[in-house]
Amino acid sequence: MLTLISPDGTVGDRLPITLEEMRRLYSDMVEARTYDHKCMAMQRQGRLATYAPFEGQEAAQIGAAATLRPDDWVAATYRDAALMWRAGYPWSLLVAGRTGDERGGQAPDGVNVLPPSITVGGHMIHAVGLAWAEALRGSDRVALTSFGDGATSEGDFHEAMNFAAVFNTPTVFLCQNNGFAISYPRAEQTRSESIAMKAEGYGMPGVLVDGNDVAAVFEVVREAVTRARRGGGPTLIEAVTYRLGPHTTADDPNRYRDEDDAVEWREKDPLERVRLLLERAGGWTPEWQTDLETRAADVIEEAVAMAEALPQPTAEEMLLRMYEQPTSSIESQLREIGS
Amino acid sequence: MSELTLAQSLNGALATALESDERVVLLGEDIGRTGGVFRITDGLRDKYGEDRVFDTPVAESGIVGAAFGMAIAGMHPVAELQFLGFSYPAYDQIINHVARIRNRSNHRFTAPLVIRVPFGGGIGAAEHHSESTEAIYAHIPGLKVVVPSTPSDARGLLLAAIEDPDPVLFLEPIRLYRAVKEEVPDSYYTTEIGPLRVEREGEDITVVSWGAMMKEARAAAARLEESGVSVEVLDLRTLSPIDADGIVRSATKTGRVVVVHEAPRTAGMGAEVAAIVQERALYSLTAPVRRVTGWDTVFPLKRSEGHYLPTVDRIVQVAQETLEA
Incomplete structure (x- = not known):
């Protein structure tokens, strides 16, 4: 499994991106986490319908989306708000969707991000069709689809992987293995040692990456995107991460998992390791952190205000x-x- | 004009679509090399190339899901599923994604694809090959369901379905593929999705049907005419959106309605037709609306097909009961 930034913020021999780019990714992750916390709070206040938090998965989502071009396609899930946002989908529409408003599904023109798939697994094949269409008309757009470990047990995972390989479509399959499908642990979901290794059976590359390491995710997804863009076909990436929160606001993880695990995973936090790295490299100060958090809070508040200002649908x-x-x-x- | 079977007309319409619109691609099992299990796509791969006509792995959900993605990206794919009884693995894609993306994205993304599916019995096929489960698709908002029964309608409706900005399930009556021939214009023309076709005008009783049962409906009408009954025969052609006005117009005129379909009776499309008539034409009726349908059984295997499928005799008998009521 590829790790570039250890949980203590130390780096091996190389980083695929500059310090400035790393600061941008960090800033994005702070903004995403601010959104996530805000939505959890809003749901408790009765201002949102059910919410599916992504806390702990920011690196997997931001790192992956940061490799895409603005005109690439994204087909993701209800837990992928950070990924969708980084790919161009406004926070205000993400909030609107969670308030229970179909207008939240209307990506702005030019943003090729589909509304999130709520059923598990059915959307992966869409990224095959999207990418296939682009290849047929000679464009070099790619399609990235994101899904969880649970989705890999759906029959549609098989059909999507098989079609992508057979037709050599420029599709990137990003599995965020966050340990659980609601309550069902990854170890029981499949007897495969990894999800990435399933790629071999389809005749495509499979890559295992530390999903809490934004630099490592960026590197492997960028490689997959580049290969796809050049006609090299699909890739399956398994980003190993952990859902720090519940499945949704209607879920109680204490019923099925040990709180000690969550504590252990908090020590592998995707934001903290980057902060440590940046601090050591002279790219982080407490003042900057305060600035980031203040700005993120403002941005999210503004998005919430826009979503809540939408007139009652008729x-x-x-x-x-x-x-x-x-x-x-x-x-x-x-x-x-x-x- | 050329004299064509329904199968030949569909093949010609697909060729015309491939010719006239580069966004059109065909995909499905065995549609390329062999031209499909019913040869509807015969010769198209050779003529239009492997980049337009795709043989796919055996995966109905994958075919529809991939076609859906292509449609969102701006193509006009025409997917073929081999039999309606094989369509259910794709039902999730159809009901949860294809029929909903316009709603889910508030018109930002749309799925202009056509799913062609041969359907219906009467050819002594194996289990699952004779289904008429059109009602479970007509029930799905966001989808259109079209059923031609003549070669010229087949061309016009298929070209209309391919042009349509919304997804269309295009059901092809297997029993009629090669049973009828008709002069079909060679030109590019479309037949509007929605309006029914008055197959023959009459005054005394209306017989409503669609798909392969049009053959029996037509024959029953001819027989009834011999005994002096004037029968109006309606071919619905589109099951969703159903032409309620057209049904009501005829029911109001004749006052008697018999619906004929191959599918099982309970919760079949006949119930929808009967409901429309009683909601809007009850006081014009001189007899209850009757249904002549398949029974509430699994579609039987070859040796029992005769027990199952509505016959001309059954239609004539129910029509006479209706006339005497």
Whole structure:
């Protein structure tokens, strides 16, 4: 498993990026964690529907998304807000989605990030189709799909991996192995030693990476993206990480896992190791940290305000979202609700 | 104009689509080298190339899911599933993704793809090869469900489905693939998705059907005409969105309605037709709406097909009961 930055912030022989780039990734992770904490708090206040936190997985998501071009495709899940944001999806729309508003699924024009998949596993093949279409028309866009360890047990994982390899599509499969599928531990999810090794059976490269190490994730995903962009086909990346929080706000992890594990994983925190590294390299000060946190809080507050300022959706909008032109059935039901 | 079977007409429509729109690609099991299990795509891979017509691994969910991704990226894929009874592995993709992406993304992403599926019985096929489960698809908001029964409708509706900005499930009646021939224009034309087709006009009773059962509906009407009954025959052509106005117009005129379908009766599309008629034309009716359908059984194997499929006799008998009610 590739690790470049140890939990104590020390680096082996090399880093794939400059100190300045590392500061940007750190700043992004701080912003993402601020969003995550804010959403947890908002859910407790009854301002959001269920929320699925990603705390602990910031490096896997930010590191991966940072390798993409703005016009690349992303097909991710309900736990991938950090990844989606780093790929161009605004925080305000992510919040709007969690307040229970379909308008949150409307990525801005030019942002090729699909709304998050809520069912597990069905979306991986979409990144195969997206990438396939791009290859067929001769563009060099790639598609990245993100999913958890649980999704690899779905039949659709097999179909997506197989299609991607057979048609050599420019698809990057990013598995964030966060240890649990709700309560079901990774060790029981599959008898494979790793998820990455499953790639071999499909005839594509599989890479195991420390998912809490943003530099290592950046390096392996960048390599996969570059290969895909050059026509070299798909890659499966397993980023080993840990979901520090519950599955969702409706979940109680104490029912299925040992709190000691979470404590141990907190010591491998993806942000802290970068902070230590930057501090040692003269790229971090307490003042900068305060600045980052203040700015992140402002950005997230503004996003929340935008989401909460969306007018109450109308019944007409609900019906008019189904087809480009309302069908005869939709039209008659629009009349029935009195519009 | 060329005289074509329904199968030939579909093949011609796919060729026309490949010819006229570079966004169109075909994918499915065995559709390339062999031209598909029913040869509907025969010759298209040779003519339009391996970059337009793809043989895929045996994976229905994968075919539809990949086509869905291609459609979001701006292509107009036409996926083939070999039989409706093989479509269920793709049901999750269809119901949870294909039919929903416009809603989920508030129109930002759309899925203009066509899923072609041969369906229906009467050819003595193996289990799962004779299903008529159109109702479970017509129930899904966001999807359109189209069923041609004539060669010229097949061309016009398929080209319309490929042009459509929303996903279309295109059901092809297996029993009619080579059972009928008709003059079909060679030109590019579309037949609007939605409106039903009045197959023949009549005054005394309306027979509503679609797909392969149109053959029996037509024959029953001819027989009834011999005894002086004027029968209006409607071919729904589109099951979703259903042409409620067209059904009501005919029911109001004749006052008697018989619905004929191959699928099992319970919660079949016949129930939808009957509900539309009673909601909007009850006071024009002189008899209850009747359904002539497959039974509430699994579609039987070859030796029992005759017990299952609605026959001309059954349709005529129920029509006569309706006329005498």
